[in-house]
Amino acid sequence: MASQDENYLTSHPKPGSTFVDCSTVYPTTTEENARKAQQASVYYLASPVFGRPDLAAAKKLVVVTAGTPDAKPKVKPYQEAMGRAVLDVGERPQLANVAKLTGNFCISSIIEMLGEAMTLADKNGLDRKHLVAIIDELFPSPIIHSYVTQMAADRFQPTPENPGFHVRLALKDLGHILRLGQKSGAPLPVAEIMMGHLKDQAAAGREEYDWAAIALSVRKAAGIKASEE
Template identity: 30%
Template sequence: MSNASNLPFPKPPSVDFQNLHVGFVGLGNIGFAMAKNLATNGPKNIPNFPPVTIWNRTASKAETLVAEIGKEKAVIAATIEEIVTKCDVIVVNLANDDVVRVIYSQFCEVLKNHPHNRHKTFVETSTIYPRLAGDLDKMISVFPRTHLITCPVLGAPAAAHKSELILIMSGAYRSKQIVAYLMVPSVGRKVLDLGGDLEKALTYKLVANSMILGMNEVMAEALTFAGKSGIGSQRVLDLVKDFFPVPSMMAYADRMAHEKFDGSTGFSIDGGIKDAQHIRRLTTMYNCPMPTIDVAHQNLLTARAHFLRQKNEGKAKVDTLDWSAIITGTRASAGLGPLDRSEDAALVEIEES
């Protein structure tokens, strides 16, 4: 299958992909799917593609991945040192900025102790605050022939499993060429090139997430309004299906309506709060108010507070809360049971004066 229509640049010349070793650090919901698809689908795009080397702080996730696809497709690195010294391209997908800083500090320690003489590219796919990219670049670029590109991805875990992610890239042109050829169509369906400024791809990702978060906030308010007025959530789901048939919108509406708040199969509320904080920080810097995001941030905090109370009481139904539980905040504000609809008071319609 030709990738020309989905790639903004041609295949990089003079790159021996059959001897290019790729590593993957971070196997969360999205990272696991990305690493798995890169290891299994990469060979379809690149004959004799070497096994992908994987590393994760929780070793069991790496073991699960290898068990699923086989040792001929993926191998586990015992240490960060092994993956940095062995691999030419290291893809990173981590939960938050603090973890990213820690891991890159470890990368730099390895690079300092093990000088190399070939090109090495770090691919930062985590959703982090844009300014952090500059700090990471300063850390990485002091080492010869070592480069950083930012490549956050757009798409839910379901899209990641289907290799339907959109890859947003910023950084050095040649490095982007190499990574794009590696990851499309094996990991994603399309690349958006945001130029050389590493911060732009990360800013674009937060713009996209602001739209998803804003949509979820409005959806939560509508479902709560429908419930409080006696219309019912099913009517709202029918409305979404008939008038707004966007897959992500329908999926989040279904999660909210049926309390499918298991974050292990979606996007954790901690990640949602982190992204909302990044968006609000950026809008402050640019003097660009986004009041819907302010309210959404408050409702995410409310949802997490109620969830933690349930956990402390031993009543939580899931280990990790999905960010679709934002509806908890709107329900609490409307006097309904936040996470348990059995707590709902009898619906009372107020007669208009």
């Protein structure tokens, strides 16, 4: 795999080398990088991933890839070394970033749903542990379990063991998602709501919190005071 230095594609890379971009960026950025790679006679693959560093170490990432067909067999062993699945979405590199943003939209929508559901439970006296049990039975998923238990424990600040996905990074990704929706004529009302809650958390000084902290905004709107306040 080539270095991800942003100047790599314009610094006379070795022809025939392979550049693998794992960034979550707007699709047109990927298109531009692919064009530069072609001009430099470099193979180019977009390969964003779903998952945090701990999942990479455990070989549990979900890897999305798209780009030059000839480069894919060379890169796949590296992708498989950190991922439980490698999903090939075609030859157009930008489609990998469309896929990543679409997946992140789904995750953000789930987080919003969980935050609202837990607030509804709190307001009506249902113990959070019972809601967690219900969610686990209805939606058996490691991602959903992780976020619902995090919210139930009011565990929003990052730790060395669980650095989380920071609010500031989520703002960047939601911005890309909303921009893509607007450009393609696809209304995304849930993303708009999530963006508002992320901005609220950033304004409260929680830019480095995990994005599950949007639950605090949902609770605030319902008149529930955050435990840290």
